[in-house]
Amino acid sequence: MAHHAAAYTAVDLAEDHRGQAIAVNDTAVGVLAAAVSSAGCRLLHLSTDFVFDGKSNRAYLPADQTNPLSAYGTSKLGGEHHVLNRAVAGIVLRTAWVYAATGRNFVLTMLRLMREKEQLSVVCDQIGTPTWAAGIAAAIWGLIEVGPPGGVYHWTDLGLASWYDFAVAIQDEALVRGLLRRAVPITPIPSAAYPTRARRPAFSVLDTAATRALVKAPARHWRHNLRIMLDALRTPYVFITGGAGFIGANFVRHWLANTQQGAGGGVRCTDLCRQYRQLNGPGQGLTVCFREGRYL
Ligand SMILES: NC(=O)c1ccc[n+]([C@@H]2O[C@H](COP(=O)([O-])OP(=O)(O)OC[C@H]3O[C@@H](n4cnc5c(N)ncnc54)[C@H](OP(=O)(O)O)[C@@H]3O)[C@@H](O)[C@H]2O)c1
Numbered sequence: 001m002a003h004h005a006a007a008y009t010a011v012d013l014a015e016d017h018r019g020q021a022i023a024v025n026d027t028a029v030g031v032l033a034a035a036v037s038s039a040g041c042r043l044l045h046l047s048t049d050f051v052f053d054g055k056s057n058r059a060y061l062p063a064d065q066t067n068p069l070s071a072y073g074t075s076k077l078g079g080e081h082h083v084l085n086r087a088v089a090g091i092v093l094r095t096a097w098v099y100a101a102t103g104r105n106f107v108l109t110m111l112r113l114m115r116e117k118e119q120l121s122v123v124c125d126q127i128g129t130p131t132w133a134a135g136i137a138a139a140i141w142g143l144i145e146v147g148p149p150g151g152v153y154h155w156t157d158l159g160l161a162s163w164y165d166f167a168v169a170i171q172d173e174a175l176v177r178g179l180l181r182r183a184v185p186i187t188p189i190p191s192a193a194y195p196t197r198a199r200r201p202a203f204s205v206l207d208t209a210a211t212r213a214l215v216k217a218p219a220r221h222w223r224h225n226l227r228i229m230l231d232a233l234r235t236p237y238v239f240i241t242g243g244a245g246f247i248g249a250n251f252v253r254h255w256l257a258n259t260q261q262g263a264g265g266g267v268r269c270t271d272l273c274r275q276y277r278q279l280n281g282p283g284q285g286l287t288v289c290f291r292e293g294r295y296l
Contacts, residue, residue: 054201
């Protein structure tokens with residue numbers, strides 16, 4: 001199984017760089033789907049809730065009509081078609097609203113703004129499901145283990161929220177953990193008051209029931225996973241240089257094998273990092289960071 005997580009993910013920039021987004025998220029996926037299939041391998045490809053227009057009044061099923069509102073969503077939908085039509089038993093796994101203890105994401109941005117600003121305004125009319133990246137990783141491993149039929153699958157955490165609800169929860173949970181010293185007022189605002197280059201679906205909750213029935217990965221409410229992730233922010237980091245080297249690689253393998261993401265046995269860590277990669281800890285444990293062949 002080949003797992004394709006690379007993508008052009010700058011949603012707003014994609015509006016002005018459509019060609020680039022199409023090249024990476026659509027055309028390249030077609031090339032990859034054909035190459036992977038001719039090598040006798042299956043392809044698991046990540047996609048997004050942004051393939052939907054957000055007009056549904058219930059959670060989106062994998063087979064529901066797509067209608068992307070943005071260049072990013074359109075390019076990702078193109079990639080999905082290649083995986084479904086050109087790969088042998090290709091798997092499209094859609095997810096949404098992803099955050100983790102590392103990398104650029106909504107939770108870390110909110111924590112920074114809550115430290116820097118006296119008040120925040122956050123959009124309250126876009127509804128989705130905040131989703132912990134480590135949970136997606138577990139679901140991916142679950143799918144690889146099961147080897148399900150080709151097709152479209154959905155995975156997010158459980159429940160739903162607006163970005164405003166999510167921001168309020170982040171602040172509350174961070175205060176309890178001492179990650180913030182004081183609360184700032186958070187004001188709910190409509191999307192119209194926070195214009196972005198790309199249009200986003202107003203409602204993009206994904207129905208994950210079919211995938212949950214298939215894989216052993218635990219599906220948890222988003223707030224539960226938010227707590228685990230914030231706990232992880234308080235745990236120590238281990239920085240590894242030479243993560244692709246003999247000892248470094250074995251250290252990373254050991255870490256993978258001994259965490260809840262440990263279904264990663266057999267992963268070659270050199271495949272996990274192109275330049276600088278951060279692997280999220282399981283919450284109670286460590287966050288391991290390494291960079292292939294170079295010092296951080
Ligand atoms: N984050 C979300 O909220 C979210 C929601 C729904 C779906 N998804 C999907 O989940 C997948 C992973 O997203 P992510 O959040 O992990 O995105 P990300 O943090 O932006 O990571 C994207 C990865 O793609 C690589 N990449 C970009 N352009 C490339 C190219 N031309 N050649 C090779 N590698 C390239 C990047 O490498 P460099 O860093 O070295 O450039 C990076 O490792 C994507 O398919 C995305 O559409 C994400």
